[in-house]
Every structure is written in C-alpha cells, then in structure tokens.
Amino acid sequence: MSRAExxxxxxxxxxxxxxQVVSRDGHRARLEEIAERAGLTTGAVYSLFGSKNGLxxxxxxxxxxxxxxxxxxxxPAGLDLLEAVDAFARFYxxxxxxxxxxxxxxxxxxxxxMALHDPGLGARLAASVRSxxxxxxxxxxxxxxxxxxxxxxxAQRLATALRALFVGxxxxxxxxLAPGADERYFADAARALASGMALADRGMDAS
Numbered sequence: 001m002s003r004a005e006x007x008x009x010x011x012x013x014x015x016x017x018x019x020q021v022v023s024r025d026g027h028r029a030r031l032e033e034i035a036e037r038a039g040l041t042t043g044a045v046y047s048l049f050g051s052k053n054g055l056x057x058x059x060x061x062x063x064x065x066x067x068x069x070x071x072x073x074x075x076p077a078g079l080d081l082l083e084a085v086d087a088f089a090r091f092y093x094x095x096x097x098x099x100x101x102x103x104x105x106x107x108x109x110x111x112x113x114m115a116l117h118d119p120g121l122g123a124r125l126a127a128s129v130r131s132x133x134x135x136x137x138x139x140x141x142x143x144x145x146x147x148x149x150x151x152x153x154x155a156q157r158l159a160t161a162l163r164a165l166f167v168g169x170x171x172x173x174x175x176x177l178a179p180g181a182d183e184r185y186f187a188d189a190a191r192a193l194a195s196g197m198a199l200a201d202r203g204m205d206a207s
Contacts, residue, residue: 011048013038018059023103026110027117031055053121057128060111063104064132067095072139081145082191085162088136089190090183092166096173105171133159145194161193 001009017037021029031052035042049055074091075084095101115122133156140155150158169186172178178185 007048010040010044014040014045014048014055015059015062018055019107022056022059023107023110027114053118053124056114056121057124060125060128061132063107064129068132068135071136075139079143081140081143081150081194084140084143085190085194086187088162089186092170093183093186096170102174105174133163158194162190165189165193
C-alpha cells in the first residue's frame with residue numbers, strides 16, 4: 001500500500017469512527033475513543049485533520065457531499081425553476097424514508113448541539129454547510145422563471161429558504177409532526193417559495 005493509499009484509508013477510518021461516536025455522544029465525544037475505534041492514535045487525527053473540530057467539519061462535508069451529488073442527478077438541466085424546485089422537493093422527501101434517514105437526522109441534531117456548545121466549531125460548520133449549499137444555488141441559477149432567468153442572488157436566497165423549509169419538515173416526519181407531508185406536499189411548499197422569490201428580491205433591491 002502506498003503512502004497516499006494508507007493516508008486515505010486512515011482518513012476514512014477516522015471519519016467512519018467519528019460518525020459513530022459523534023452521533024452518539026455529541027459534544028461529549030472523546031477523541032481517544034474515535035481514534036481507538038479507527039485503530040489509530042490521536043496523533044493521526046491531528047496529522048490528518050488538525051484538531052477534533054477539524055475532524056468534525058470534515059465529517060459534515062463527507063456527509064453532505066454525496067447528498068448534493070444526488071441532488072444534481074435528480075434535478076436535470078432543461079427544467080424551468082418551478083420544475084427544478086419540484087424535482088428537488090420530491091427527491092428530498094424520498095430521502096426522508098431512506099434506510100439511513102434516522103442516523104442522518106441524529107447526526108444533524110447532534111451537530112447543532114455541538115455548535116451551541118462551541119461557537120468556534122459552529123462558525124466552521126456554518127461555513128462548510130454554506131459551501132455545500134452554494135452547489136444547490138448553482139443548480140437553480142440561470143433557469144427560466146417569471147419571464148426572466150434566475151439570478152445568482154435569487155438562487156442563493158431560494159436555496160437558503162428551501163434548506164430551512166425541508167430541514168424543519170424532515171425533522172418533523174419521524175416524530176409524526178408532519179402528517180400528510182408526502183412528495184406532493186413538499187413539492188407544493190417548495191413551489192410556493194419559488195413563486196414568491198422574484199418579488200421578494202425586487203423588494204430587497206428597492207430598499
């Protein structure tokens with residue numbers, strides 16, 4: 001095994017171990033246990049990620065990257081904005097029923113708890129989420145809507161609003177707080193947001 005291959009193997013082992021320990025213990029997660037589960041030392045964590053917080057930030061990126069890659073596949077080119085938003089909403093709703101949906105939700109809530117206990121970590125997590133969210137904004141930018149095309153600023157505002165909407169709905173599903181929230185419900189809610197987006201953006205310009 002080459003040095004690069006060994007490094008990637010160790011990186012993967014630490015990320016997998018961190019997912020297990022952080023999902024369970026949140027801000028109380030011990031770096032020593034993460035390293036032990038990965039079959040490595042804490043020195044490997046510092047070498048590969050710089051710190052425990054660096055490992056957690058990498059965990060978030062590792063968790064989000066495939067999700068946003070799947071979104072890009074679910075929302076093809078050639079759709080107008082409302083069609084694209086509809087496709088994204090339906091994809092998101094289906095993901096709420098995926099086999100790993102509960103573990104993803106657990107990690108999401110745990111990371112929020114960690115950010116509240118460590119503002120420095122919270123700022124780094126927010127930057128990581130915004131970086132991934134920009135991919136969603138790019139997916140909407142330039143699509144036809146309301147007689148024009150979606151600007152980059154409009155797309156970013158919409159992506160932020162859709163994330164807030166779907167995170168809230170997604171968290172409510174396992175608790176039974178979103179009865180009847182099927183794919184059609186998600187799509188209708190998303191279309192309503194997108195339909196009012198252009199007017200909201202013009203209002204912001206006027207102010």
